[in-house]
Amino acid sequence: MxxxxxxxxxxxxxxxxxxxxxxxxxxxxxxxxxxxxxxxxxxxxxxxxxxxxxxxxxxxxxxxxxxxxxxxxxxxxxxxxxxxxxxxxxxxxxxxxxxxxxxxxxxxxxxxxxxxxxxxxxxxxxxxxxxxxxxxxxxxxxxxxxxxxxxxxxxxxxxxxxxxxxxxxxxxxxxxxxxxxxxxxxxxRTDPVIEVDEEAPYRLMVQGAFGLRRKQLKRVVRTLWSLDAERAGAVVDRAELDPEARPETLSPSDFAALLRAARAVVGRGAAPLP
Known part of the structure; x- marks a missing residue:
């Protein structure tokens, strides 16, 4: 053998x-x-x-x-x-x-x-x-x-x-x-929380957010998209999320809402910083 x-x-x-x-x-x-x-x-x-x-x-x-x-x-x-x-x-x-x-x-x-x-x-x-x-x-x-x-x-x-x-x-x-x-x-899932064209920016955003996991959400948004406080606040408000929340408290659906809000405020082609 x-x-x-x-x-x-x-x-x-x-x-x-x-x-x-x-x-x-x-x-x-x-x-x-x-x-x-x-x-x-x-x-x-x-x-x-x-x-x-x-x-x-x-x-x-x-x-x-x-x-x-x-x-x-x-x-x-x-x-x-x-x-x-x-x-x-x-x-x-x-x-x-x-x-x-x-x-x-x-x-x-x-x-x-x-x-x-x-x-x-x-x-x-x-x-x-x-x-x-x-x-x-x-x-x-x-x-x-x-x-x-x-x-x-x-x-x-x-x-x-x-x-x-x-x-x-x-x-x-x-x-x-x-x-x-x-x-x-x-x-x-038969009902994924993100669409095909959202997958790449979503993953990049999530990775970046957990690199800032001790920061509050408004600060995370400011950092990821290089925004001033007013525009970062507009993103969080549009996503209907708590500006003081931290990344580890957000669900996959919350992150999807955040991405869509950022695209609406910053522009659809805008991607979070790596």
């Missing part, structure tokens, strides 16, 4: 091996035989097997060229699995699926945030389940006024519902990571 390649640090590889957790992840995705599932980073194929037992088709994207032939050989007789060699951030996920799809993966911790947002590029998956670092999971699912609430929380929740499903101990992996992990489910 050919020895399996060791985990590679440059890819942030930690292979999940606990069969109970693998099953819970697949169950959390709730796929059926009618579904196409795109898997991010199949590794040695442990989660792939659980997904194939439930879904009609799995497309596995693997960046490690040493693992690709192992995956293809293991399922050589199963046409329901397609293995794509490459970086998930360079893939058009919807085009790969050629239709509606679900998404799952044990996401490399060093590129978690870029993957989360790449996966929310339209057209979006019906839902996604990810195994991520616990800290990221807590930030992604946090509510206003929570200690973990920040730019990641707002920018994800503006377009999706995020649920922290369960924690995963380090001992469930080979090699074990130095941090605890968790599984989140991300379900794109």
């Amino acid at each position: 050919t020895a399996l390649p060791r985990a590679k640090k440059r890819f942030g590889q930690h292979f999940l091996t606990d069969p109970r957790i693998l099953s819970r992840i697949a169950d959390g995705l709730a796929s059926t035989r009618a579904d196409t599932v795109i898997e991010i980073g199949p590794g040695r194929g442990a989660l792939t097997e659980a997904l194939l037992s439930r879904a009609g088709r799995v497309i596995a994207i693997e960046v490690d060229r040493d693992l690709v032939p192992i995956l293809r050989s293991r399922w050589a007789d199963d046409p329901r699995l397609t293995v794509v060699e490459g970086d998930v951030l360079e893939q058009d996920l919807s085009a790969l699926a050629n239709g509606p799809f679900l998404l799952a993966g044990n996401v490399p911790y060093n590129i978690t945030t870029p993957i989360l947002f790449h996966a929310l590029t339209r057209p979006r998956p019906a839902r996604a389940v990810y195994l991520v670092q616990l800290e990221v999971a807590q930030r992604a699912a946090a509510a206003p006024n929570d200690e973990a609430y920040g730019a990641l929380s707002v920018n994800l929740q503006a377009v999706a519902q995020v649920e922290l499903l369960f924690r995963v101990p380090a001992g469930a992996f080979t090699p074990p990571p130095k941090v605890e992990s968790a599984v989140i489910r991300v379900t794109p």
